[in-house]
Amino acid sequence: MRIVFATDLSDANEAAIRSRTCLECLKRIGVTDVHLVTVVPDNVSTGLPGMDIASDRQTALRTQRETFESEGFDVETHVARGTPHRRINGFAERLHADMIVVGSRGQSPLENRLIGSTARNVARTAVRPLLIERIEKRDGTHAVAKEHLFQHVLFPTDFSENAARAFEFVPQLAGATQQADLLHVRGREERDTDVQQVRERLSELADDLETTMGIETGVNVRDGGVVDEILAEESRVGATVTVLGARGQSRLRRLLLGSVSESVIAQGHNNVLLIPPESATAR
Template identity: 25%
Template sequence: MTASFSLLAATDFSAPARHALERAAQLAAAHPGTQLTLTHIVSASMLARLRGLMRDEAPAMEARAADETQQALTELATRLSTQYACPIDTRLSLGSALDAITDLADELPADLLVMGARGANFVREFLLGSTTERVLSRTRRPVLAVKHRPQGAYRRVLVPVDFSVHAVAAAQTAHRWLPDAEIILLHAYEVDIESTLRFAGISDEQVHQYRARAREDALYSMAQFVARLSIPAGQLTRHVVHGAPTLRILEHEQSLDVDLIAMGKHGQSTLEELLLGSVTKHVLAYCSSDVLVAGHPV
């Protein structure tokens, strides 16, 4: 594939962030001509606390901290550029991580934002939500949340499908970045009123009939969904299963041995387009694989 892209990878110099940088460099190397930018955000609130504590010495300490951080960022870029044979820029910014990362992604503009799923302050993030989650809620751009050090190119990608434009965007984005990977489409269907039917005394046989009808509808919708994709049929596998989406996604992640899950930011029921949907949020939190969250559909 010869198309060139712009990649932005954010780091706080933690181990999860280093894994994200390696994955970003690997993706850049797989797409010749891609420009990868590494960024680190110096916290404005941290500098404000430093000024309050150090007073007259603060300017000199700020300058030294900026120099040392830029040096560390440059060394990272040099090592990755040599290892993966791809051009890498660096950008050091001041402000809040959320604002600075999303603003820089728009400025470049980045075709993909790569971040560690968790950062250095794991306990705080567990309570308040990770920077990656908050960036996902803010940006319209695709975000790759990396959980593990890359062992090789992504081979099998699980794409949960609810037949929305967001699911189309997820499948297309995954194929755009990983043109040789197998794309596994998974739809989990439920009979909305199944529990009500049982309480109403409807027989098991009738409930199964409703479920069979729901499966037929889902298979038909899956065929229509596939027709909307520009992915070779030989790279697509379809699974239609009964059950709660989050549970079935996590089960199939393990049973199908996938190494990436690609999802829309939310599904058909979300009213606010920039909110992170509950299924996506739960999968991001509990899955073992890296997660690609597609940007806003165009």
């Protein structure tokens, strides 16, 4: 499996890369090739005459590259100039990456610096599965929020085609996943649906995961606002990653991503694995 790991060379990204547990999780799902990508935004000055930003960033990438290589990954580094989310997605498409990994820290506009806004913009336009890895600041230093990236999966589903595509991706996490919880949130328009029928549909999906992955599963049906209930379920079950199907495509993708996916990414504290729709896959 080949991944594009986007880095802004910050302390936050260094924390994510230094976590041997996180790197072990990537190995467990079959990642062998890592493409480290850093992007110099167009609005960043090239600096004083004689300074070479590309060369400086390649030098800065060396430590991160060595960390991955010390854990047995094959690594290539890339420095590009342009709009970060466009270049990251462009590399993922050109390299036929199986997944993009982007770190995310902070929630408010004041806290969202380069990597925060980049994570949201990549999510809106991604043509490859995207892992948004949460990074927190603790005692003045950065650390990953959930070291065992894929150990406990939360899979919210509305039984749509996009959710089904996301569900098909979950078995690729075998080897790193020990438990999965499946959730359906009944919005106001669904209050008359039979809860037992919904549980049976979830149980069928759970049985599939137990058979294909050999893991423990649970199901739950909640009533209320979809985003609030997903975030509450993340906390209740102790999930380490929430797997969501994205909506939308083409130039309207920014608007059609769906308030649920975007709000879970913006408001949540869990890692999020976002699976793009079939129509959004790379050419």
